[in-house]
Every structure is written in C-alpha cells, then in structure tokens.
Amino acid sequence: MNQTINNTEKLSGHALLAHKSFLRRLNIWDWLFALAATLTAVFAQLQISHRMDAYEVAILWFCAAAAVLLGWFFKPLRWFTPASLLSAYGAVQLYGGNIAHADRFLLKYFLSSQSAVMWQCATVFLALFCYIAGAFTAHRRQTATNTLLGIGTVLTWVSALAGFIGLLVRWHESYLLRPDAGHIPVSNLYEVFILFLVITALMYLYYESRFAVQKLGGFVLSFMAAVVVFVLWYSLSREAHTIQPLIPALQSWWMKIHVPANFIGYGAFCISAMLGIAELMALRNENAGKKSWLPDSQTIEEVMYKAIAVGFLFFTIATILGALWAADAWGRYWSWDPKETWAFIVWLNYAVWLHMRLVAGWRGKVLAWWAVIGLFITAFAFVGVNMFLSGLHSYGTL
Known part of the structure; x- marks a missing residue:
C-alpha cells in the first residue's frame, strides 16, 4: 500500500516537472504575432500622433498588449x-x-x-x-x-x-x-x-x-x-x-475604455442567459430519462459559470471606470442616477449568483433560471433605462 502511494507521489511530481510555463508553451507564430502587433502600434502612433494625447497613446499601447495576450490565449x-x-x-x-x-x-x-x-x-x-x-x-x-x-x-x-x-x-x-x-x-x-x-x-x-x-x-x-x-x-x-x-458629455477618452469593458460584461451575461435556457432543456430531458441532443447539463452549467465570472469581472471594471469618469465630468463618483442605480442592481445580481454557486454550493435549475432572469435585468439596465427613465445618461435614448 505504501509502495503504491509513493509511486503515485512520484508520478505526480514528474507530471508537475513536465508542465511547461505559459511563456514556454508559446511558439514562433505567437512571437511573430506579438512583433506584428507592436509594429502596428508604432505605425499607428506615427501616423496619427497629431490626434492623440498622452492618455490616448497609453490606451493604444494597452490595446496592443491586450491583443497580444488574447492572441496567445485564444489562438484564432x-x-x-x-x-x-x-x-x-x-x-x-x-x-x-x-x-x-x-x-x-x-x-x-x-x-x-x-x-x-x-x-x-x-x-x-x-x-x-x-x-x-x-x-x-x-x-x-x-x-x-x-x-x-x-x-x-x-x-x-x-x-x-x-x-x-x-x-x-x-x-x-x-x-x-x-x-x-x-x-x-x-x-x-x-x-x-x-x-x-x-x-x-x-x-x-x-x-x-x-x-x-x-x-x-x-x-x-x-x-x-x-x-x-x-x-x-x-x-x-x-x-x-x-x-x-x-455630444459634449461623451467627448472624453474615458469612453474608449469604459464602454468596451461594459459590453464584454453585457455579452457574457447574455450568453449565460441563453445557456441557462439550454441547461433547463437538458435537465428536463435528463429527469425524464430521454436522450438529449444537447450536451449534459453539468457541462452547460460550467460554461455558463465561466461566462458569468468573466462578465462580472469586466462589468466591475467598467463600473469603476464609470465612477472615475463621473468624478472627472461631474465632480462626484456616484449620483444614484437611474443608469448608475441599475448598473449596481446588475452587479449585485451576478455577485449574489456567484456567491451562491461558489460558497453556498447551489447547482442546477435554480441557477439556470437565475441566469435567464438576469438577462431581463441586464436588458432593462442597458436599454430600458434609456427608454423609460431620465437622468445624467439620457443621451442614449432611442
């Protein structure tokens, strides 16, 4: 028995030794892509430097670095x-x-x-x-x-x-x-x-x-x-x-980073809602003993969880950036404007969802329904507020 445990420990140690770091897993195409992204950023700065201030130059190089990292992470x-x-x-x-x-x-x-x-x-x-x-x-x-x-x-x-x-x-x-x-x-x-x-x-x-x-x-x-x-x-x-x-309210370099971060969150939340519908269908088939054409419910829920986790991260970043933009534009970080209030509701909704899954251990139908309902909360925060409420963000009306 002890010999079996020792062998297992040796195998685990060898597996760890064989594991390559992220940088060592990169190949020549990854480094050529990084070089191309760097040269593109240099070219862009040289061509349109007259239209860029220091903040926009920083955003340019941040985007170049982000493009390289994303290309390394997701090869396509x-x-x-x-x-x-x-x-x-x-x-x-x-x-x-x-x-x-x-x-x-x-x-x-x-x-x-x-x-x-x-x-x-x-x-x-x-x-x-x-x-x-x-x-x-x-x-x-x-x-x-x-x-x-x-x-x-x-x-x-x-x-x-x-x-x-x-x-x-x-x-x-x-x-x-x-x-x-x-x-x-x-x-x-x-x-x-x-x-x-x-x-x-x-x-x-x-x-x-x-x-x-x-x-x-x-x-x-x-x-x-x-x-x-x-x-x-x-x-x-x-x-x-x-x-x-x-319009004057949007003439700021903050918009270049706040809006894209926000929409990574919105996109992830909407994907999670559609996966919630798929999980509910898979669960119904599994409970009825029917062979489903969908992946199993556990796989769907894992993808849904990953999407919400990424969306929550970027939505949090976007909310912080929005507060900084508000302080720069209006002199205060938070005004409980309708758009801000509903952004907080969206943030709180997914914060509780993640807490219930990671800490309370919830799984299955409840979380799937929660993700679907979250779509309506997110949609109202994104479009409904602009249509039915007025405030400092009323420039986004239909």
Whole structure:
C-alpha cells in the first residue's frame, strides 16, 4: 500500500516537472504575432500622433498588449486581429481622404462601415440556420459534430470579422465627415449594438472551442439574431447608421475604455442567459430519462459559470471606470442616477449568483433560471433605462 502511494507521489511530481510555463508553451507564430502587433502600434502612433494625447497613446499601447495576450490565449485571434486591421486599412486607402469615394466597388459592397455591418447581420442569420440544422442532424445521426455545425462556426467568425471591420472603418469615416469631430464608434445605441454583436460572437466562439459545445450555437445565435433585427429596424426607422457629431458629455477618452469593458460584461451575461435556457432543456430531458441532443447539463452549467465570472469581472471594471469618469465630468463618483442605480442592481445580481454557486454550493435549475432572469435585468439596465427613465445618461435614448 505504501509502495503504491509513493509511486503515485512520484508520478505526480514528474507530471508537475513536465508542465511547461505559459511563456514556454508559446511558439514562433505567437512571437511573430506579438512583433506584428507592436509594429502596428508604432505605425499607428506615427501616423496619427497629431490626434492623440498622452492618455490616448497609453490606451493604444494597452490595446496592443491586450491583443497580444488574447492572441496567445485564444489562438484564432492571431489571424482575426490582423485580418480586421488590414481590411480596415485597405478601406482607409480606398477612401483616399475623401468620403465621396464611398461608391468604389470594394467600399460600396464590402468594406464601408455600413456594408460590413450588413454582411455581419446577414451572416448571423446564416450561422443560426447552420447551427440549428447541424444540431438536428447531429442528434439524428448520433454524432457530436458535422459539416453544418462547422459551417455555423465559420459564419460566426465571419460575422465577428465583418462587424469589427465595420466599426474600425466607421471610426475613419467619422473623421472624413467631420475632421474636427471624429470619434470612436461607441457613442450611441446603434454603434454599441454592433460592438455587442462582435464581443458576443467572439466570446461564444472561445467557449465553443474550449468546451466543444457546438450544439449550443443555436441558442446564442438566436439571441444575436434578435439583436440584428433590432439593429436593422433602428437603422431603417431612425437612420441610426448615420454618423452624428459627438455630444459634449461623451467627448472624453474615458469612453474608449469604459464602454468596451461594459459590453464584454453585457455579452457574457447574455450568453449565460441563453445557456441557462439550454441547461433547463437538458435537465428536463435528463429527469425524464430521454436522450438529449444537447450536451449534459453539468457541462452547460460550467460554461455558463465561466461566462458569468468573466462578465462580472469586466462589468466591475467598467463600473469603476464609470465612477472615475463621473468624478472627472461631474465632480462626484456616484449620483444614484437611474443608469448608475441599475448598473449596481446588475452587479449585485451576478455577485449574489456567484456567491451562491461558489460558497453556498447551489447547482442546477435554480441557477439556470437565475441566469435567464438576469438577462431581463441586464436588458432593462442597458436599454430600458434609456427608454423609460431620465437622468445624467439620457443621451442614449432611442
């Protein structure tokens, strides 16, 4: 018996010795990607230094470092990021400093901000169809994956790529339209919904590859499709796609870091809600003794927990950044403005959810329902407050 324990301890020690540190697991492509990101940041600073103050230079280099770390952590971003930047740079060259060149073929049909966003919207629906059809086919043939599910994954990548290109090009277009009033495209509901779709797609794609849960794509993409419907309605009925001058309240470098952090949180919370629906369906099938076409409920809940944990982290960071921005703009960190109050409610909701899972040991149906209800709390904080309440954040109205 003692000999068995000693052998086990030796094996564990050998396993620890064989474990490589994060940096030692990096390959030549990772380091080339880091070099390319660094050179891109240098190029950007040299090209537009006249439009950047010290804070924006710091944000540029922070973004470059974050892109490198994300590319090392999630390998597909090593091609996604360069493809986005090169496509956007190609659009900038096609414009040639004149917005009238928007009728050029590649800009008109592919690379202008509105064309890229429309490709994003179209591929979301195509990906949704492939995920649903692929999940049905996989269940019927008793397989884990198939070509349709693979196509769904590819189309989701295309939607994220198109949306990110659209945002980058829209940023340049704002300077072409108003050289003295150009701004990062996260200033109104139309723009932040495009950002939301990009972030949600990328986060889902990471969890899909990490946990091999392609069959859950239909749940996440169905929510994204609902957002696309809203974006199309908002664009057609309110002409929200037109680039407007930035209002004084948003003319701050704080917006460049507060809004993206916020929407990482929103995207994660919305993914968790759709996974909550999937877990409830899986639990019902498991309790009835039926063979489910979904992954098992424990796997779904683990992905849901990971999403909420990441979302909570970034939402906390965004809330702190928002308080600092408020102190800079209004002279006080917190005003119990409706938007601030509901942001605190969202934060408290997921803080308690995490406490109940990690400390109280809750599992299963209660947490799944909680995640679904959390979507409505988050949606009201994001959109409902803007529609029905007024306050210091009323500039985001519909």
